[in-house]
Amino acid sequence: xxxxxxxxxxxxxxxxxxxxxxxxxxxxxxxxxxxxxxxxxxxxxxxxxxxxxxxxxxxxxxxxxxxxxxxxxxxxxxxxxxxxxxxxxxxxxxxxxxxxxxxxxxxxxxxxxxxxxxxxxx
Amino acid sequence: xxxxxxxxxxxxxxxxxxxxxxxxxxxxxxxxxxxxxxxxxxxxxxxxxxxxxxxxxxxxxxxxxxxxxxxxxxxxxxxxxxxxxxxxxxxxxxxxxxxxxxxxxxx
Numbered sequence: 001x002x003x004x005x006x007x008x009x010x011x012x013x014x015x016x017x018x019x020x021x022x023x024x025x026x027x028x029x030x031x032x033x034x035x036x037x038x039x040x041x042x043x044x045x046x047x048x049x050x051x052x053x054x055x056x057x058x059x060x061x062x063x064x065x066x067x068x069x070x071x072x073x074x075x076x077x078x079x080x081x082x083x084x085x086x087x088x089x090x091x092x093x094x095x096x097x098x099x100x101x102x103x104x105x106x107x108x109x110x111x112x113x114x115x116x117x118x119x120x121x122x
Numbered sequence: 123x124x125x126x127x128x129x130x131x132x133x134x135x136x137x138x139x140x141x142x143x144x145x146x147x148x149x150x151x152x153x154x155x156x157x158x159x160x161x162x163x164x165x166x167x168x169x170x171x172x173x174x175x176x177x178x179x180x181x182x183x184x185x186x187x188x189x190x191x192x193x194x195x196x197x198x199x200x201x202x203x204x205x206x207x208x209x210x211x212x213x214x215x216x217x218x219x220x221x222x223x224x225x226x227x228x229x
Contacts, residue, residue: 039220047157047165047207047220062217096164106153106171107209107218112164 002026004097004113012091012120018084022097022113029078030055035100036080037109038071040093048093052100053080087120094118125212126221133227134198142193142224144208152211154191156184159205159223168206169193195226203228 008020022036029036037052051061053071061069070083084091094115101108126146134140144154157165167175169184181196191210195202208221 037218046223047159047209049218049220052218060217098164104153104171104173106173107155107211108170108175109155109157109165109167109209110175115164 002099002111004099004111006095006097006113006116008116008118010117010119012087012118013122014088014120015086018082018087018091018118018120020082020095020097020116020118022080022082024078024080024099028075029073029080030075033101036071036073037098037100038082039096039098040091041096041115042090042093050082050084050095089120092118092120125219126208126210128206128208128221128224130222131225131227133229134195135229136200137197139194139196140198140226142195142206142226144191144193144210144221145189146210146213146219146221147189148211148213148215148219149186149189149191152215154184154186155209156182156191156193157207157209158202159207165207198226198228200228202226 003025005023012018035052038050040048051071053059068085073080094117096115098109098112153171156169158168159165168178168182172184183194185192206224212219
């Protein structure tokens, strides 16, 4: 059973960089045709896709965040990470890491982390 | 705002049928998945295209026509009360997008 677990600071100062890591257990991050992704959810609001990385290192980001986001992969540690620069209060949210793949044209997010709350405040 | 539009809230009487819709131009070209999210929990996949993952009750079904995808719950149960999100690609086809979510209340 694959499990994902987010980790990182719960409080970030405005204008600084938010850094989170997702540790994958129960399977290798390098195997299969999977996309490793970050999604966030402000309190009381909907889900927002941030971006994804493939095991090849290929990345794709939401256009509205692209200038501030970097997603990277560490296969030796079975982890992938998120960096979001120049944060403001609007970046306060629960951040989820998740795995997805395509099947018959559909997108399947099959495993999610439990989510971690990141608050941007001085 | 999202490229996928959902009604913010829908209600259904216990045991009745409810349809939750998702509209967007990209849905003419790309399949839609649906996620159920209960308070304090991560989302759970309930429908992808017209298919159900194993373990999801058969009262959940999906359909699509034109720019609208639908999630139908036939015989809604109290445990179905949750937020539901549609997910697909954006109009460029290069990025993923979620709908704004629909809060389902079972009366």
